[in-house]
Amino acid sequence: MGKALIIxxxxxxxxxxxxxxxxxxVFGEILLASRTVSKCDALKxxxxxxxxxxxxAQLDADNSSEIIALINRFKPDIVINxxxxxxxxxIMDACLATKVDYLDTANYEPPxxxxxxxxxxxxxxxxxxxxxxxxILGCGFDPGxxxxxxAYAMKHxxxxxxxxxxxxxxxxxxxxPFATNFNPEINIREVTARGSYFENGKFIETExxxxxxxxxxxxxGHKDMYLLHHEEMExxxxxxxxxxxIRFWMTFSKSYLTxxxxxxxxxMTSIEPIEFEDRKxxxxxxxxxxxxxxxxxxxxxxGKTNIGCIYQGIKDGQxxxxxxxxxxxxxxxxxxxxxQAISYTTGVPAMTGAMMxxxxxxxxxxxxxxxxxxxxxxxxxxxxxxxxxKEDFSPSLVD
Ligand SMILES: NC(=O)c1ccc[n+]([C@@H]2O[C@H](COP(=O)([O-])OP(=O)(O)OC[C@H]3O[C@@H](n4cnc5c(N)ncnc54)[C@H](OP(=O)(O)O)[C@@H]3O)[C@@H](O)[C@H]2O)c1
Numbered sequence: 001m002g003k004a005l006i007i008x009x010x011x012x013x014x015x016x017x018x019x020x021x022x023x024x025x026v027f028g029e030i031l032l033a034s035r036t037v038s039k040c041d042a043l044k045x046x047x048x049x050x051x052x053x054x055x056x057a058q059l060d061a062d063n064s065s066e067i068i069a070l071i072n073r074f075k076p077d078i079v080i081n082x083x084x085x086x087x088x089x090x091i092m093d094a095c096l097a098t099k100v101d102y103l104d105t106a107n108y109e110p111p112x113x114x115x116x117x118x119x120x121x122x123x124x125x126x127x128x129x130x131x132x133x134x135x136i137l138g139c140g141f142d143p144g145x146x147x148x149x150x151a152y153a154m155k156h157x158x159x160x161x162x163x164x165x166x167x168x169x170x171x172x173x174x175x176x177p178f179a180t181n182f183n184p185e186i187n188i189r190e191v192t193a194r195g196s197y198f199e200n201g202k203f204i205e206t207e208x209x210x211x212x213x214x215x216x217x218x219x220x221g222h223k224d225m226y227l228l229h230h231e232e233m234e235x236x237x238x239x240x241x242x243x244x245x246i247r248f249w250m251t252f253s254k255s256y257l258t259x260x261x262x263x264x265x266x267x268m269t270s271i272e273p274i275e276f277e278d279r280k281x282x283x284x285x286x287x288x289x290x291x292x293x294x295x296x297x298x299x300x301x302x303g304k305t306n307i308g309c310i311y312q313g314i315k316d317g318q319x320x321x322x323x324x325x326x327x328x329x330x331x332x333x334x335x336x337x338x339x340q341a342i343s344y345t346t347g348v349p350a351m352t353g354a355m356m357x358x359x360x361x362x363x364x365x366x367x368x369x370x371x372x373x374x375x376x377x378x379x380x381x382x383x384x385x386x387x388x389x390k391e392d393f394s395p396s397l398v399d
Contacts, residue, residue: 001028002358005076005100007061007091008083009034009043011182011295011339012105012140015347016082016354017043017054018337019385024051026355031074033059034083046338061087067094076100080354082347084183085109085116092124092135101133101363103353105140105346106186107231114189114271116231118369125367135367139353140346141307141326142168142248143232145387147371148349148378149324150236153311155375157322160242161313165398166230169251171220172303172330172341176292178259181342184288188269191252191260196229198237198246205229209257213249213398217306218390219327225249235369242313249398263287294343301330301340310395323395326387336386345387352381 004027006016013034020027030052032040040056048054055074060066061083071079071094081091081104088108095102108120121137128135138144146166154161170181180187195206211227230248237246263269268287273280308325326345333344353370356362361377370378382389 002026002077003029003031003075004354004358005031005033005071005074005079007033007059007067007079007081007087009036009039010082011343012346012350013082014043014295015337015339015343016080016351017047019348019351020354021047021050021052021054023351023355026358027052029053031055031057031070031076033057033061033070035060062090064090064093064097067091068097071095071098071100078103078354078357080350081105082350084186086111089120092121095133095135096124096127096131099131099133101357102135103139103350103357104137105144105350107138107143109186109189112271114193116190118231118234121367129366132365134357134363134365136353136357136362136373137367137369138232138235139350139370141349142166142230143235144346144349144353144370145307145326145382146232146309147236147369148375149309149389150240150311151371151373151375152379153309153322153324154241158241158311158313158315158320161240161311162242163245163312164236164240164243164247165310166232166246166248167215167217167225167306167308167310167325167398168249169215169217169220169223169225169306170342171217171223171251172301172305174292174297174301174340176300177255179292179297180294181297181340182294182346184291184294185284188260188284188287189271191228191250192264192269193229195227196233197227197248198233198243200244203233215249215398216396218325218392220304220306223251225251232369236371239369239371247398295339298334298338298340298343301334304329305341305345307345308389310397312397321393321395321397323392324389326382326389328387348385348387349382352378352385355381
């Protein structure tokens with residue numbers, strides 16, 4: 001049985017903690033550590049008394065030496081980073097210093113530039129290899145399961161994959177005119193950034209939200225979806241045999257887009273600090289303070305998500321198409337763990353990735369994106385842990 005240090009106590013962390021407690025044969029003991037310790041204590045209060053021993057701690061994860069001290073005290077086998085992308089490097093540094101395995105769900109972003117790419121974390125490859133420890137990057141749903149789906153498609157169905165379309169649909173309704181389903185600051189930085197897609201060896205940039213298609217999603221129906229830049233395209237472009245084109249699509253409601261446009265137009269989504277009543281504030285951080293906490297959306301959200309990947313490629317000289325996806329119901333997630341489906345679809349894979357490392361299936365020295373690892377045991381666990389997947393061998397393609 002393993003010991004996990006879970007950093008962060010937001011929407012995703014709450015699901016990770018619930019799912020670790022459902023798997024006591026793997027997670028014997030967990031320590032929840034975050035900036036606001038009362039959130040860790042509330043989770044402990046709700047879940048203690050089962051087979052998994054739970055403790056809590058206050059932690060500033062921007063400070064590596066604080067993390068090192070906590071790791072030395074608790075002696076975890078793995079650190080699950082479900083704080084914010086800004087903390088990825090300080091936590092990786094602490095894991096290196098203490099020789100403990102690491103896993104996260106989002107790649108590093110410097111707080112002052114809205115630019116997410118893997119170069120900062122890939123720079124740790126040799127150091128993790130030499131230290132004999134494992135780092136798993138981007139193990140949520142997208143990135144995360146989308147990479148596992150890609151490795152599975154490559155292993156079982158294709159000799160070469162030449163195109164991937166990643167489709168992320170949320171048909172959930174929380175009843176608010178505007179709210180984000182995960183951390184508002186990170187979410188708005190992602191969707192207001194320039195779009196991009198990968199084609200013939202390079203990334204082509206597009207104006208934000210300038211490419212729209214309609215897709216008829218299984219179990220959800222027709223939805224408007226928009227081309228976005230998304231971090232897994234960067235690693236899939238390197239790791240998938242034969243790949244020529246990758247696009248990422250996400251659905252947004254008209255109300256979300258109208259509110260976002262107005263907020264952008266008045267400067268509320270900017271990350272440039274401004275002077276306000278003799279102090280500096282970042283407009284986007286102020287906006288985050290006004291918006292509903294994503295963790296509070298659980299009891300209000302109805303409807304389903306559908307996230308999956310459509311592959312086009314070649315098997316035994318013949319063209320082949322393959323669509324693999326998961327449908328998740330917001331209300332079912334709330335019934336099970338008290339969270340909406342966006343936190344659920346991120347937290348279940350994060351727990352599952354940690355399970356893969358703790359049980360030795362993904363334990364090897366170095367820094368890895370999930371598609372570089374064996375997809376089979378992970379795919380098997382998805383079916384058992386609440387994210388069953390479905391396959392379609394003649395899907396409608398995104399034109
Ligand atoms: N791959 C995917 O599919 C996917 C999907 C959704 C989200 N994500 C990622 O999942 C992560 C968590 O998202 P979320 O929605 O759970 O966010 P959230 O609700 O805002 O939770 C973030 C947590 O991190 C804590 N935190 C922030 N800075 C910290 C610091 N310096 N030291 C210690 N703790 C700190 C926060 O503490 P406070 O409580 O004090 O604010 C909060 O508890 C994010 O990185 C997000 O990008 C990935």
